[in-house]
Amino acid sequence: MKTTRAYAPASIGNISLGFDVLGAALQPLDGSLLGDEVIISDADEFGLTVAGVFAHKLPANPDENIVTDCYRYFSKAMLAKGLNITPIHITLLKSLPIGSGLGSSASSIVAAFHGLNEHFGQPFDQTTMLTMMGELEGQISGSIHYDNVAPCYLGGMTLMTGQDDPVTVSLPVVKSWYWVTCYSGISVSTSAARNILPNAVPLKDTLTFGRQLGIFVHALHTDDYAMAASVMQDVIAEPYRKSLLPAFDEARDYSMANGALAFGISGSGPTVFAVCDDYRQANDISNWLSEHYIQNEDGFSHVCRIPAQGAGSQQEQE
Numbered sequence: 673m674k675t676t677r678a679y680a681p682a683s684i685g686n687i688s689l690g691f692d693v694l695g696a697a698l699q700p701l702d703g704s705l706l707g708d709e710v711i712i713s714d715a716d717e718f719g720l721t722v723a724g725v726f727a728h729k730l731p732a733n734p735d736e737n738i739v740t741d742c743y744r745y746f747s748k749a750m751l752a753k754g755l756n757i758t759p760i761h762i763t764l765l766k767s768l769p770i771g772s773g774l775g776s777s778a779s780s781i782v783a784a785f786h787g788l789n790e791h792f793g794q795p796f797d798q799t800t801m802l803t804m805m806g807e808l809e810g811q812i813s814g815s816i817h818y819d820n821v822a823p824c825y826l827g828g829m830t831l832m833t834g835q836d837d838p839v840t841v842s843l844p845v846v847k848s849w850y851w852v853t854c855y856s857g858i859s860v861s862t863s864a865a866r867n868i869l870p871n872a873v874p875l876k877d878t879l880t881f882g883r884q885l886g887i888f889v890h891a892l893h894t895d896d897y898a899m900a901a902s903v904m905q906d907v908i909a910e911p912y913r914k915s916l917l918p919a920f921d922e923a924r925d926y927s928m929a930n931g932a933l934a935f936g937i938s939g940s941g942p943t944v945f946a947v948c949d950d951y952r953q954a955n956d957i958s959n960w961l962s963e964h965y966i967q968n969e970d971g972f973s974h975v976c977r978i979p980a981q982g983a984g985s986q987q988e989q990e
């Protein structure tokens with residue numbers, strides 16, 4: 673019997689200045705795993721078991737779990753390629769909180785697709801995999817956006833191209849930056865947080881968005897980290913979404929007054945992130961956020977780096 677284990681990390685969508693087009697994978701410095709895992713084993717018929725810290729927050733019915741949808745989607749794509757899919761059992765270890773802004777659904781989707789692709793001998797290439805992951809993410813959040821699935825699958829910081837192939841390109845990662853990431857413990861639905869945004873963006877904000885993204889990419893490629901940090905402000909979503917996040921302004925004010933180079937909402941929130949280039953300051957901000965931004969016992973804060981690797985897997989044959 674073959675068993676495949678796959679892991680997919682948490683991610684920050686948007687990173688303030690790149691609504692829907694910029695994202696980064698996350699890895700806590702303390703070595704803890706911040707991401708979902710799947711274990712896939714050969715079986716007589718399809719089944720899904722859910723375990724892990726946040727398993728109880730998911731729908732009890734496996735048919736309502738996105739991992740089951742991934743399996744069905746993958747099976748259809750295999751059949752369309754003339755390939756046979758044998759029955760499997762999937763165990764999802766759900767470690768990321770739902771509606772957290774940490775790309776929780778993306779992490780389950782990427783772990784499931786990556787695990788399935790490895791289990792069945794890599795029938796799909798990277799671009800096809802990303803396209804399938806984007807489709808499934810779109811089913812959950814109401815519109816296709818790759819800013820979580822792409823970095824979660826590939827690692828690093830990724831910029832979406834808007835094209836079919838390549839779907840995304842990798843940007844240089846600032847090695848000296850720490851990413852403090854604090855989840856407050858409450859749940860914010862991504863689709864609800866998208867629905868509160870206006871359909872049209874004023875011309876002045878559109879010009880700011882374009883300038884910031886252009887300068888950010890240039891600054892990363894020329895190692896001008898101060899300039900990169902200086903354009904990390906969100907003119908698209910944060911003005912509307914911060915009303916959903918208790919203590920957001922206080923968290924920003926403290927972080928920026930205590931050494932953060934940038935501060936913003938991770939994805940659609942409630943997780944916030946602070947960028948620092950000094951470990952002591954990052955740790956201090958993380959501690960402060962733990963005490964003042966976290967709302968309940970589900971919350972947590974980590975000092976993270978952006979890992980070069982995204983999803984990973986290993987296999988055992990008995």
Ligand SMILES: Nc1ncnc2c1ncn2[C@@H]1O[C@H](COP(=O)(O)OP(=O)(O)O)[C@@H](O)[C@H]1O
Nearest residue numbers: 736737738770771772773775776777780861862
């Ligand atoms: N494996 C899964 N992981 C996360 N969410 C799932 C999963 N399966 C189904 N869901 C549902 O998808 C929705 C995800 O909500 P969303 O706000 O998009 O979360 P996130 O922003 O954390 O990805 C929830 O309604 C949740 O119950």
Ligand SMILES: N[C@@H](CCOP(=O)(O)O)C(=O)O
Nearest residue numbers: 685692773774775862939940
């Ligand atoms: N670009 C999306 C990102 C959503 O991320 P999530 O982690 O909250 O699912 C958005 O801002 O809506």
